Amino acid sequence: MKKIIIPIVIVIFLLVVTAVVILLGRGYGFNLNGNGPLLSGTGLLVATSAPDGAQVFINGHLTTATDNTINLAPGDYDVKIFKDGYFPWEKKITIKKEVVSKADALLFPTAPQLASITNVGVLSPVIDPSQTKLAYAVASQSAVKNGIYVLDMSVRPILTLQNASSQIVNDTINIFSLSTFTWSPDSAQLLTAIAENASSTKYLLQTNGLNQNPQDVTETLASVDASWQKIKSDKDKAMIDSLPKNLRVFAVNNFNILQWSSDETKILYQASQSASIPLIINPPLIGTDSTPQMREIRKGEVYVYDVKEDRNYLILSSLPTPGTANGELPIMWYPDSKHLVYVHDQRIDIMEYDGGNQTTVYAGPFVNDYVFPWPDATKLVILTNLGNPNIVPNLYTLGLK
Numbered sequence: 001m002k003k004i005i006i007p008i009v010i011v012i013f014l015l016v017v018t019a020v021v022i023l024l025g026r027g028y029g030f031n032l033n034g035n036g037p038l039l040s041g042t043g044l045l046v047a048t049s050a051p052d053g054a055q056v057f058i059n060g061h062l063t064t065a066t067d068n069t070i071n072l073a074p075g076d077y078d079v080k081i082f083k084d085g086y087f088p089w090e091k092k093i094t095i096k097k098e099v100v101s102k103a104d105a106l107l108f109p110t111a112p113q114l115a116s117i118t119n120v121g122v123l124s125p126v127i128d129p130s131q132t133k134l135a136y137a138v139a140s141q142s143a144v145k146n147g148i149y150v151l152d153m154s155v156r157p158i159l160t161l162q163n164a165s166s167q168i169v170n171d172t173i174n175i176f177s178l179s180t181f182t183w184s185p186d187s188a189q190l191l192t193a194i195a196e197n198a199s200s201t202k203y204l205l206q207t208n209g210l211n212q213n214p215q216d217v218t219e220t221l222a223s224v225d226a227s228w229q230k231i232k233s234d235k236d237k238a239m240i241d242s243l244p245k246n247l248r249v250f251a252v253n254n255f256n257i258l259q260w261s262s263d264e265t266k267i268l269y270q271a272s273q274s275a276s277i278p279l280i281i282n283p284p285l286i287g288t289d290s291t292p293q294m295r296e297i298r299k300g301e302v303y304v305y306d307v308k309e310d311r312n313y314l315i316l317s318s319l320p321t322p323g324t325a326n327g328e329l330p331i332m333w334y335p336d337s338k339h340l341v342y343v344h345d346q347r348i349d350i351m352e353y354d355g356g357n358q359t360t361v362y363a364g365p366f367v368n369d370y371v372f373p374w375p376d377a378t379k380l381v382i383l384t385n386l387g388n389p390n391i392v393p394n395l396y397t398l399g400l401k
Helices: 002-025 221-241 245-254
Strands: 043-050 055-058 061-065 068-072 075-082 089-095 100-106 113-116 123-127 133-138 147-152 165-170 180-183 189-196 199-206 255-260 266-271 302-306 311-316 331-333 339-344 347-352 359-362 371-373 379-384 394-399
Touching (some): 043 075, 043 089, 055 068, 061 068, 075 100, 133 180, 199 221, 221 245, 255 331, 266 331, 339 371, 359 379
Parallel strands (some): 043 100
Antiparallel strands (some): 043 068, 055 061, 075 089, 123 133, 133 147, 180 189, 189 199, 302 311, 331 339, 339 347, 371 379, 379 394
């Protein structure tokens, strides 16, 4: 009999241990105060940061370091992640029973490093649709060196960023350095306009090398415009068609889409009219961002809609007017698809896509709100004369890592 009982006890013990391990893995914790059950339901908070090794404060108490998981009883918690030399990250996070919540903090340095890209003076920088190329004009050199340049931000130069730009046209045929220019929807061409008396001459430039004989398209401009418009329309339609059908119809009727995130999972938009966003994912997903959302949208306000989680966040009550002579959006996606860059009142803020943790990363001088995120999300590009009105502004990087 004893030989039978021992294996049974071992099996029962193993089953109990397995059940406890499963419960612990689902967020349950031991209750050691004698009140209630021995195992009580908790939630898990996963705290991470970039850079790592930051302190994690829960309701003002130093609890752990980042890259760690914490068991917490269900409820609302004030979470702060801090590292010396960086702005703190703070958020109210709701912990739910058996649900994993995340505190993923991107920390920005309090003293970002400025580094020059150009030193000959830059005019009218324009970012391309892919957000990887920056076209700009130089007008302070000889006719051969003046013209339009393209900085490819997706390549890694062997030495410095100052050798990452290529000249695509010079001033020997016409004064391209004083022209206005627009990117094609596929980022392969630039359309330039050079004012001449009451009219202007239009040239189509290829951006992959020096244009020895720029193509004059003044008389065929309508054809170029039609071709570009078709490319843009087809691209916009493809993006909209990727949405669930019920969301697609709602977005077409109510969203003025400003910009898609790089990973195409979130939409930055201005409400074209007031409406109520229907539930697209029903029942709602668990473990989503606990920041309160806003499904009642109002005309003119700026929002971010998260396609994967079916959540909508109010970002701005209105869309600010871009800086003088600059048609770029005053708010744009940061390349990590988790943050937004907001340019206003002569400062640069970065916030999370749900509107939280708005941090001023730069408040020094820069020209006409010219601010462009670097594709790898390590820096921003700004146009500045460093406060000296006697020099032509240059492009600088603002290091954020």
